[in-house]
Amino acid sequence: MEILTTVATARSLVKNKPLVLVPTMGALHKAHLQLIRIARAHAGPDGEVAVSIFVNPLQFEPGSDYQRYPRPEKADEDFCRDAGVDLLFRPPVGDMYFDDRSTFVEETSLSSVLEGKSRLGHFRGVCTVVAKLFNILAPDAAVFGEKDFQQLAIVRRMVRDLNFNIDIIAVPTIREDDGLACSSRNQYLNVEERKQATVLRKALMKGAAMAGDGEKSAARIVSAVRETIEQAALARIDYADLVDAESLQSIEVVRPNSLLALAVFFGKTRLIDNIRLP
Ligand code: AMP
Numbered sequence: 001m002e003i004l005t006t007v008a009t010a011r012s013l014v015k016n017k018p019l020v021l022v023p024t025m026g027a028l029h030k031a032h033l034q035l036i037r038i039a040r041a042h043a044g045p046d047g048e049v050a051v052s053i054f055v056n057p058l059q060f061e062p063g064s065d066y067q068r069y070p071r072p073e074k075a076d077e078d079f080c081r082d083a084g085v086d087l088l089f090r091p092p093v094g095d096m097y098f099d100d101r102s103t104f105v106e107e108t109s110l111s112s113v114l115e116g117k118s119r120l121g122h123f124r125g126v127c128t129v130v131a132k133l134f135n136i137l138a139p140d141a142a143v144f145g146e147k148d149f150q151q152l153a154i155v156r157r158m159v160r161d162l163n164f165n166i167d168i169i170a171v172p173t174i175r176e177d178d179g180l181a182c183s184s185r186n187q188y189l190n191v192e193e194r195k196q197a198t199v200l201r202k203a204l205m206k207g208a209a210m211a212g213d214g215e216k217s218a219a220r221i222v223s224a225v226r227e228t229i230e231q232a233a234l235a236r237i238d239y240a241d242l243v244d245a246e247s248l249q250s251i252e253v254v255r256p257n258s259l260l261a262l263a264v265f266f267g268k269t270r271l272i273d274n275i276r277l278p
Pocket of ligand 1: 023024025026031032035143144145146147148171172173174175181182183184
């Protein structure tokens with residue numbers, strides 16, 4: 001595995017094989033492994049898989065968990081090596097961002113709802129760093145997880161709008177055995193919070209079951225979802241919303257391609273999850 005620790009070395013790579021990129025913030029877990037496997041399958045026998053690890057300051061709002069975000073460098077490096085990654089790109093912050101940077105990439109429609117409403121500037125940070133990674137590494141394809149459904153939709157929109165010649169590959173959400181979506185942030189949870197966090201999947205399944213049984217009212221589904229979550233004493237709902245999976249706009253009546261999305265705090269830890277309705 002080749003480790004690239006500067007933007008300059010990454011840019012000077014001679015590329016004569018298909019390259020598939022998996023952008024991450026590190027603290028790698030089994031969902032990242034699945035993204036790497038899908039990247040490998042997509043790259044084909046002659047292609048290469050690159051993983052980037054960069055905790056992107058631009059996508060953290062002031063006062064959020066940028067400082068305490070886990071950065072297990074050695075474990076992540078071993079993880080990538082064991083997973084058969086060809087290139088690990090791990091640039092320092094000072095190499096990615098000039099102090100006087102003044103150019104950003106902003107998606108202005110899908111970014112205004114859900115996560116974008118709760119985390120101001122978050123998607124501007126995401127789009128800017130993803131565009132930079134695309135320019136630096138020039139991959140043929142990049143892999144993103146559906147756990148961050150809105151991020152995936154926004155990256156697809158950015159790629160379309162700005163003519164990046166890069167395929168975007170989506171990977172369904174990977175879960176722990178008890179249904180909690182894998183996340184680097186799960187390690188912030190204490191034992192009791194971790195136990196109660198399983199309520200998120202239960203609530204999503206409840207909403208999906210209602211829709212499956214023919215319930216059409218978004219308000220009734222969302223209210224049942226909220227009630228389910230509220231049974232967990234430590235849960236504090238940030239949002240629970242039923243949206244159109246294309247436009248991400250709230251809907252009142254369930255229709256094909258509806259998405260139930262939520263963000264819930266357990267203590268200081270904010271978790272997100274979503275489900276497509278049947
Ligand atoms: P992160 O390191 O959390 O920024 O995530 C890097 C990539 O992994 C993003 O495309 C995420 O959507 C994806 N990812 C993280 N957790 C999961 C999960 N539980 N299932 C599927 N993809 C995930």
